[in-house]
Every structure is written in C-alpha cells, then in structure tokens.
Amino acid sequence: MRKSLDSQRSSAKLSYSIHENTRSCFMKKVRCNISVAIGFHVLVPLVFLAGCAEATSAQEAKAKVTEEVRAIQTYPFSNPNPVPILTEDYRLYPYHRFEGYAHESQRKEWKVVKLENEWIELWILPEVGGKIWGARVKKTGNEFIYRNEVMKFRNIALRGPWTSGGIEFNFGVIGHAPSTASPVDYITRENEDGSVSVIVGAMDLPSRTHWRVEVRLPSDRAYFETRVLWRNPTTQEQAYYNWMTAAAFAQDDLVMTIPGNTYLGHPGERYDWPIDDQGRLLSAYRENAFGGNKSFHVVGEMNDFFGGYYKSDDYGFGHWSKYGDMPGQKLWLWALSRQGGIWEDLL
Template identity: 80%
Template sequence: VSVPLTLGSQYFKLDAQEPRARISEEIRIIETYPFSDPNPVPILASDDRLYPYHRFEGYAHRSEPVEWKVVHLENEWIELWVLPEVGGKVWGARVKETGHEFIYRNEVIKFRNIALRGPWTSGGIEFNFGVIGHTPSTATPVDYRTREHDDGSVSVVVGAMDLPSRTHWRVEIRLPPDRAYFETNVLWWNPTTLEQPYYNWMTAAAFAQDDLIMSIPGNSYLEHPGAQRDWPFDSEGRELSVYDQNRFGSNKSFHVVGELNDFFGGYYLDDDYGFGHWSRYEEMPGQKLWLWALSRQGGIWEDLLTDTDGQYVEFQAGRLLVQYSPGDDVNPISQVGFDPGATDQWTETWFPVEGLGGLSDASRDGAMFVEREGGRVRVRTHAFVETDDTMRVLVNGVVLFTDEVSLEVLEPIEREFGSVDATGESPLIPQDAEVIVEFPRLRLRYHSKPESRQISRPFSTDAEAIPSIPLSDREVMAARELVQGRHFNEARNLFETVLAKEPWNREVLLGLADLEYRRGRYAEGLNFADQVLRLDAYDSEGNFIAGNLYRALGQTIDAREAFGWSARSVAFRAVSYVQLAELALVGGDYLEAGRYARLAKDYDRNSLSANRLLAVLARLGGDVAEWDRILSSILELDPLHHFAEAELYLADVSTGENVVEGLRSEYPEQELLELAIDYVELGQRDDAIALLELGETGLRHPMLRVWRA
C-alpha cells in the first residue's frame, strides 16, 4: 500500500507495509561425494563414548548429483541457506547487493573422514554438542521445522537428540525482516538425572585469502590442553591475526582470551568486506581461529574437501574457553559437566561487514573501523538496521567532537578528525592520546587502549600448586574429569585406586555411586551412597544420588525422603522437585505431583520436565485450557519437542501421521522410543504402548516391537 507524500520522503517511507523476511523450502541437486552405509560393528569397539552410534567408513572419490532439501531465508539485504539433512548446518550466507559471502558456502558436499563418526563436509556453520569433536549428527538428517513470525521474521529450527547422553539440542536460525544479520537461538536440555559432558562450539567458515585480517580481541591464546601463548604477536614477531603470516608449522588452533568483549570477526583488505560474530561474553566467551597449514600439508585438504571454492578458515564461538583435551601443561582449564535436569539457552548474531576497511568493534546493531595516522582519526561505520545516532569522539576524557548521523543498512559513513574538513582546521590528536569513539544507540565503542577491556583472570597455575595437593585428591580430580568426558572405565579405575587407600573418601564414594547407577548396578551404587550419608546425613549430592538409586530399585519411600533433602540445595532443587513430582504421579497423587512440578518451575521456569508433567496432569484431569496453555509454552520454548505432538495424538486432537512425520532425524525410532520411556517413567504405560504401536506401523522398526513386548 503506497502512502501519498505530503511532507517529503525524509518523513515517510514509500511503502507503508511492514517489511517481511521470506522463507522457502526446495529440493536442490548438489554435486555430492557420498559416504557408505554404517559399519555394522558397534562403535564400542573403537570409541565407547559414542555408543549406540555406528561409524561410516567408506567415501566416494567421484561426485554424483544428489537431491537435498534446502531451506532458503532472505530479506532485502542478505540471504542464507540451511541443510536439514546435513546436520542442520547453515550452508552459507551472502550479501545480496555485492554477492559477498560472509559465511563460506562450499558448492559441493564432499564428505570425508573427519568427524566423530567419520563423515564431515566443510563450509557454512556447524553446530557441535556433546563431547569434543565434530558432533555425531553433523552429516546426517536432523529434525527441523520452518516458521513465520508476527514480527516479520522467519526461522528454521533444527535439532536432534545426542544418543549417548540423551541430551537434546535445538538451534533456531532466525532472519529478521529489517536487519542485515541472522541469529542462532540455542536451547540445550539435559533431561537426565546424571551429569553429562558439556561441549558446544559453533563452527563457521570463511574464505582463506592472503588479505584476510582477523579481529579477535585478546592478549593471548590457549592451546587445546590450556597452555597459554602470546597473541596477536608471537615470540618471533609474527602477527598471527594476519592470515598470510601463518606460513609456518602445521595446522593451527588459536583459542583467544584475555579481553571482555562480545564480538570477533575478520576482514578482506583487497576485497573490502568482512564477517563477524556477536554474542554476550557471558554466554559465548569462547573464540577460536582454526587454520589449515599454509603448506601442502593443509593444501591437500583443499583438494579433499572442495572442488572449486578454495581453502577456508574457521571462526568458532564456544560456551567454554577452549576445546579441551588433556595434556601435560599445568593450568586451570579442565573438563566441564552439564548439570542434571539443566536447560541452557543463548543467542548469537552472524553479520557481514561492508566497505569499512577493517573491523575494530561490532555490536548487535552495527560495525565500526577506526584508523589512526599521525594526528588524524578516521572512523567508518555502518549499521545493520536503519537508525539515527550521535557519534562522540573523546580525547583524554574530553569530548572534542559530536556528530548527528543517519545510517542506512550496510551503507558506510566516514568521518575524519584531526585534519582540515569543511568546518575548518580541527586540532591534531597526539599519537599517544587516549581516544574513544562511541555510537551509543548502536552500542559501538572503540578504545585506543585495549588494556581498558583486559581481564585479570589467571590462565596458568603455580608450579608448586599441584605437587602440594595430596596424590589422592589429584587422582579424584582426574577421575571426575574423565567422567565428564565420558571415559567411564578409566574413571572407575582411578576411583578404585583411591578407595583402596581411603575407603571413606567422600568424592570417591560419590563417584563410584554415580558410575554404578550409570551401568545399572543399583544395589552396588547404593552401598557407596549409603557410606556418604553415614558421613553426613544432609549431604545434598549424596542424597540426590541415593534418591536416584532408591527410585531405580523401586524403594519409593526412601527415594522421596532422599530427594526431600537434596531439594534443600539450590544446585539440586529443581531437578529434585521434578523427581518428587514424578514419584507422586506414578503413585496416583495428582495434587502432590502438581505441587512439586510447580515448585520445580519456581526455581527453573523453563523446566521442560516439569512442564511435561503438568501437561499430563492437565490431560488426565480433563483441564483442556490448561493442557493447551502448557503445550503452547513447551512449543514456544522448543518447537521440535516431540512430546507435545505425542500429547496431541494421545488426546485424539492430532493424528499418528503427524507424530511420525515430525520424526525427521537419522534415528526416528530412537526419538519415539525415548518418548515411550518418558511416559513409562510417568506411570503412563498405556500411553507408552500406544506410541510404540504407532511406531510399529509408521516406522516399521523391529526394536519398537521388542520394547512393546
């Protein structure tokens, strides 16, 4: 709808209709180097961390045209593509006007033996969850759903269940209608009562070119085991952030640390464009640059992974500081666990940079490059959204310049200070002066002294620290890290070594109780947990593990008593209330089940486990409005949550075909089986059997028939 102009275009836009992004799904033929069927020998023989997955071990040397599902998202400025059948990865992204790819798109899908299960293909943005490495689902289909939103944005949600840990990950790839960036909104949920490995890195690719300059704030980098090294200049004076100055040594991993900042990226000086990532530091502190060796050692991978698109670099964002693997260096970097019942969420922004000459700062709303030469300061900036702002330049704490500016999307503006301009002579700015350039509305801020944002966190450990710790304590620390990395047998051996010397060591007893619970030896595990509670009746972790073991043994009274004590600790409160709610539901006490579930939500408002239980209670009680409200809240949080579709089917609101069609991942039978197990744990055996019968007819997988029997 057009609006007549009466006061001029500076006041009104030509089109009164609100802008909308667009999304479509198509089948595209892409030249593909496929991989083989899975090896029938279970992966237990090579990497028991990944059971029940299989490996793929055959790779094609010649390409063939293959049909792939491709989801295309676009607005006025940028477009991107998503491959739901290749791990849900972002295939690539580009600026429509210039054609610049700010996320490298590999035009062939060339699978090679790199990932945890084997096949992996380069380019785009890959989503990694679980244990260190390219995630098990990186080359296979995942669940997905496309969405159009009231605000004009569009999105595709991709996700899967990590089978070894039974955690669920979701990534919403969302494109706003009026901004030149896209978001990845992440949900990662641990529905189990066990600590699981915590590893997440979002691996993006960009073209490898000699003119590439990386902008990664920090004053050092960490190796995979945590050893600290100099950044951006190494001991030989090489500027490591400059791609062309890495022509030495082998492949490189730089986990850059030392500065509190929310962005990193890179810029091609000759082509005059770049790319970047933004997320709040507390959500994504990890920033890594991966380079193949700039020799034939790395060059062979250009041939193995691409046909015509050339070499790439990876700029990776992570929830932790490094992609940790143990080593000999003594430092504070370690494995991390994913707490029982926890739900994590975070947001990231991926953006292009156009015509700035470099990248000094970036925010969710814009990017800026600042150059200093002699007594002059040159500022170039552009916004990702149309806006007005006030640029301020401070020199030694004094505001010397202000300028009201109007910014169009991806249209650079340039200002220069300390030289002759249209208003006359402006004073030269001393080279050693402290210069700050700000765009408050864009939340951009350049500071000439990087140390102003440096953090004091230590990344090394005193040499005398570890020898001063008793050997048994060191062995327990190592064993707990092994558990967090899913190396259970090695962890058990260490725990038992300490147990032989210290039979009442609390950490050892807790560790062994946990390991026995994991392998279904509940009575043996309870013996260890019982010893912990003989030391301290109120031990929250001991009570929580004991509660799990009692429940597994069918000792409901003891389980309720133990969870009551563990719920007094904030660390175990929400997950303990969920267990109490489930026990009450199984026992037929619907009022108490609802009360405990609501208590769980008091301390974890996004508890999917509590919401699911409340939905079942509402259905059983015939409260249709409450049931509908809860299912809507679940789907708002997790649009791929299969439990919601199962509830619709069990309530005769939806069909079984809708349940089956929503199971799009590599292992739909595992997803359905997980649902059935969840209903059994809630005491709803008839619902579980109904789902298994549905799977038998819809998926025709013999395992579902065995479980139903």
C-alpha cells in the first residue's frame, strides 16, 4: 500500500504531564516585539499569530464544531485474549489484551469531530481513545500537530493496540493507557463566549477513577486549549499518574526548545542538555544521528513552555502550561538509523 505523505514521515513524540489549562498553538515569524527562545542561546521573534494586528476581532470571528464519518485506511487489531491479564500485569485487571494485528489495510469508517475557526482546525477521534488526531493552520496547510492519515494499530500500549500521531490522553498505570485505542464518551458544546469544545472521557477500570479532557478552541485565537478533570469517586487513595503524548513531524531542520540544563535517562542517570559532552546540540533533530532511540527527560529550569521550529518552512509549534501543573516533559525520538525506520514502516 502506498502511504500518504504524512504517514511516510517520522514523528517525534513529546510527552508531558498536565492537570490544568494548556495551550497548543502554531508559531510564525512576524515583526512583533516579543521574543521566544527556539534554540540554545538563540532568540527569534516569534509570536502567536492571534497576538498581532492581522487577527480578526472577537465580534467577527466564529468557531465551529462539526461531526462526520470519515473513511480512513486502517490496519485493524483483533483476537481478544480470553486469558485474564492477571497473568501478565495484575495492575491492569479486569482488562484483556488483543493479540491480532493486521498486515493488510482496509478502508474503515471512523467518527471524527472537527473544531475550526478562521485560523486553525483540529480533529478528534472519539473512537480511538478520544485522541486529537491532528491540527493545522488553514492559511498555509502547515500541520503543527502530526496527523497520521493511516491508522496502523500495533502492539505497543498496555493492552496492545496503539497508533501513532496526534495527542493521546493517558490516565492510570504508567504506559500507553488501556483506553488509547478504544471508544470513549464524548460530547460537543458551543460556549457562550463563541468558543467551541469537545469533551472526551472514560472510566479507568482498575482504579475506578473517571477522567475527562475538554479540548476548547477560542473563536478568535490561533491556539487550542485542553483542560483535564480526573476524579476518584472511591474512598481508596490511588497512586496513579497522568501524561499526554503529542507528535510532531521529524525533519532535519527541526529545532526543539525545552528549557533545562540536564536530562535524565529512564534509569535516572544524568546528562548535559542541550549540548552533550561530545558537543552535539541534542535539541536539533539532525544531530541525534547516532545510537538508537532516545528519551530526554529535561530538567533544571522552571519554565512554562516548550516548542519546536522548522527553519526551512518558517513555522513551528508551542505549548504553554503553568509549571506547577506541568512539572516535566520527555522528548522521545525514534532512531535516525534503520532501527527507527523499521518503526516508521510499522506505524
């Protein structure tokens, strides 16, 4: 099968924990008196498009929410395992695993919720964990959240099926959540201030907690917001955690801005960031062409933002949240060698 352009390109995963308001937006070079660091010791005049004179007034702008059924090339999953998951991970009971993953694709219809205003549009998949499928700038077509046009489910998540791209919501046991490939509850809403929202959520069966995520698009701004509610209705304390996984295009000219001076590996070892002991600028995608897949848990500065910038295309993406609500983030990169290429083919 010939893949779409989107599905042929690698994606970088940026994971972060979040509990309150966040904003994801695209960035463009403009002549405004606001500077944001987009690389190590580099300040470039970037600003959210809605902050400049070309933005439409709130009275003229209008946001819309629509629903549709769209046929997407899909590699489905199947074969639920009748053996209780207790034999593999007791923390996930009463979920079961899926053992079947297709090697051939088929056109499958999926429910899609679309939020749009004059500036940007984004799509939500309530039948795939409620994930944000992708987001793009209307005027240029630039995608600031990676949208994979092919739904390839592979055995990666806690109960198996997982597909790349977009922003997924994870609540409960550490890992890609059991709900990440399953239908969740959702409702759409037109708000009094002219913004529109879709609220997705489900119950985490092992903990019996309930999570909700509101994805809100203002009427006159080039960003969208997420707001999280996680409720424990039981009398038992739950030592669980919440994290989100956002995907971005991985191009040679991509430079990430993640404030900090140190990164930690999964076992807890400490390394320099963003320049390592070999003089490589690790925040620049192309300078990671060594070794295998990489995880950077960046620490050392208490800032409220991170982002990325594509030099040749002159645009980027950004995320803002209060540091106390979003205390850390991890940058994950598939290897730039054939090791990563294999996963690119699989996903």
